[in-house]
Amino acid sequence: MRSLILRTVAPLIVGLMVLFSIFVLLRGHNEPGGGFIGGLIAVAALSIYGIAFGVETVRRAIVFHPLAIAGAGLLLSTLSGLLSMVFHVPFMTGLWVYPVILGEEVPLSSVMTFDIGVYLVVVGAVTSVALSLEERGED
């Protein structure tokens, strides 16, 4: 779709949406949100980008093959689960640390990395499907 209006506003919208998706992902533990929803928002953003500029542009923008992103996400989630084994607690037990960064206590956890993994799987998997369908539509 070669709409001038869309192509003008798309980068702005897409940037905001991706930022928002990460925001939703990270707030998920205490407020509505999480990896699934965040991932879906990011997919929507990438779809818009694809409609505006074509599939090739999107593929260049995300650098990695979407399935590689999904695979990395799955690996990250699995490793987050396995990490608990190192500390002799059952698989998938949440581990928390509270480092103080710039005077602010930042709670970090294996649960969070697990959720980031979920986010990456959703982004990668759905994007790969959407992009390949779009590609076929073009040729």
Add this chain to the structure above:
Amino acid sequence: MDVAGLTFLALLLPFLGAIVAPLLTRILGHKAAWVLALVPVAIFLHFAGFSAELARGEVVTGGYVWVPSFNVSFSWLIDGLSLTFILLISGIGALIVLYSGGYLKGHPHQGRFFSFLLMFMGSMLGLVASDSFLMLFVFWELTSITSFLLIGFDHQREAARRAALQALVVTGGGGLFLLAGLIILWNISGITQFSLLSAFGPQVKASPFYLAALVLVLGGAFTKSAQFPFHFWLPNAMEAPTPVSAYLHSATMVKAGVYLLMRLYPVLGGTPAWQVILPVFGAATLVIGALLAVRQTDLKLMLAYTTVSSLGLLVLLTGFGVPYAIEAAALYLVAHSLFKGALFMIAGIIDHETGMRDVTRLGGLRSAMPLTFAIAMAAAISMGGLPPFFGFLAKEEVYTALSAFDMRSITFAALAVAGNALMFAVAFAVALKPFIGKRIETPQAPHEAPVLLWLGPAVLALAGLAAAFLSGPVHSLISSPMASAIAGEARTVSISLEPHLGVPLILSALTVAVGVGFYLWLTRLRAVIAAVIAAIGWGPDRGFDQAMRGLVRLSATVTRRLQNGRLDTYMTATFALLAIVLIAAPFLYGELARAPVFPQDIPLHELAIMAIAAIGLVAVVLAKDRLTAIVSLGIQGFSVAVIFLIYGAPDLAFTQFMIETLAVVILALVMTRLRLSPSDHRPFRETLPDAAIAAACGLGATLFLLKVTEGPFNTALSDFFNQYSKTIAHGANVVNVIIVDFRGTDTLGEIAVVMIAALAILSLVRLRAGSLRHIADNDPDAEEASR
């Protein structure tokens, strides 16, 4: 390391050897055999150390807990029976490894062969050492699988592949019967270990499920030990390289079925059913195997059929239930492993050095291969049951057991004499005929075998001689503990080379006399049997092919019927079934929902949202083309999301919004690949069934939901999560905490599914219509037509 640890290591050692074998062979070539043979030698020495303990009547057990919740353990039981098997497996195994070093010298995949061979050795050791039912089953099937790999080692020949598959189907399938039988025994007794089971013998025999357990166990034992009518896979297994035939298909694996029968003898044995089924099948196998052996001219096939025959004799003895029968079975089993292993290796040497295995085209090799000739004769004399070899002692004991003067004993003694005489003839046809007479030209000029080849058979043949002369120590260390372990009570074997006149010796003499006659008339006998077989014209081997073809045809038909590749068929079937279940179930079980009370005070904005949803749905039905329909479906989805939002489920609403958006986007993308013209131009009468199914599904779901919401809401889970979400999982958003923490493992599974689904969709999208392969490539009928 303690004894238990060392025993565990010994059981594990062959598998470790299998890992390093390919690398070692790459470095050392065929000389790797000398190193790899240390594996079975170490095992032999470790377990031989138990023999003094066992001779005192003790039993060695040990192991580790495996699945405690199901009372399953990795545990071993070393008694006279398993020790004899372990010593045979490791002792003959060491010789076979050396023999393979010479036999497959220079073969590009010799390392792989060693690896398979050691894996088999480990499986077989595990099988006979198992105390736990499940461990026995696992190793039982592992021997089938490793046997499959070894038979199909020469995988570029179709005959080898077929034989491998056949052996796997027959013995692996039999293993499933065995599993069922063991589970029944487990249920009757509540015991999962052989060492504890024998105390439950009377209880098992009195159980109404005794016969079922017996038949299932026999299904496993008879397939593995090639009893008629399951004998056909064993001769076909001769497609394997000769070391495999000598090791798996004569000395060890095929005796696993006999081992099982002996192991379960105190529990299942001694009943009328046992004493009828086993001798009848055993005797039939004995005679038929021997007759078919005479029919063959290929050295390996002749030996293979006599192995079938010998296994029949062992089953007969195990089931006969008279004094000396168990002792005879124990002796014959050991003797058979020694002489048959040696004879197979001899057949392999002849094949290897002359390039010819057909007994009618071999002759006069004695001058070129004197050592091989001597070893062959030693093994054949033992097989023929002549003194002063161990085979003689075994055969005397067999006839002692069968020499009573009742109808049953006389019948089976006659069958045994006939079978043994035929085997006598075959033994000398294999070991004598190729070496004497006029020299016949062979593809390769014959010369004496290298040390790696003759060492194995020589040691086995000498062992047969030594065991006969040293019968006292052999009986006290091996035979008596083995017979005692089988019988479940103390037994003493005392037979020796000293002459002892009586019925057994007369039967022996008769066997030899008839055997010599058969040997002299072998050619004519062979022609007669061939004519009879040709007249019958059908055998279990062809039956196997027919059964397999039938199976393939059946599955092809079922697949064509159920998986016709048309999406609309799948959708119709799925939704029709859903509608039937949702509507029929509440009627059948009287669970129909009461008519709901229509709420009076619905706020105006909720009414408006529901109206929008309804409008969306009407638009879907009325839409002229697919794109409009999809977008209209989105209207309904968004309305539902808004309802979620109003009722306090922001996460759900959030996700629903995103899913609806993406669904519209992706479906629209799919649509671009299809024609966007008015979608459905079918006449009304064709769309009617679809509409009916859709409406029925909607009705069913409505009834279901009404019924579900009728009952009081159980708040146990919500209370739990609300209470602990913050304290245990440090999160205020209960929904997210459930997803990533409380039920994180579920989520891990789900994202794996998402990933796999994406891979599948991607490959479907990339599939071009032109590249669609013909699905019914392996259509059995088409295959037959092209032959």
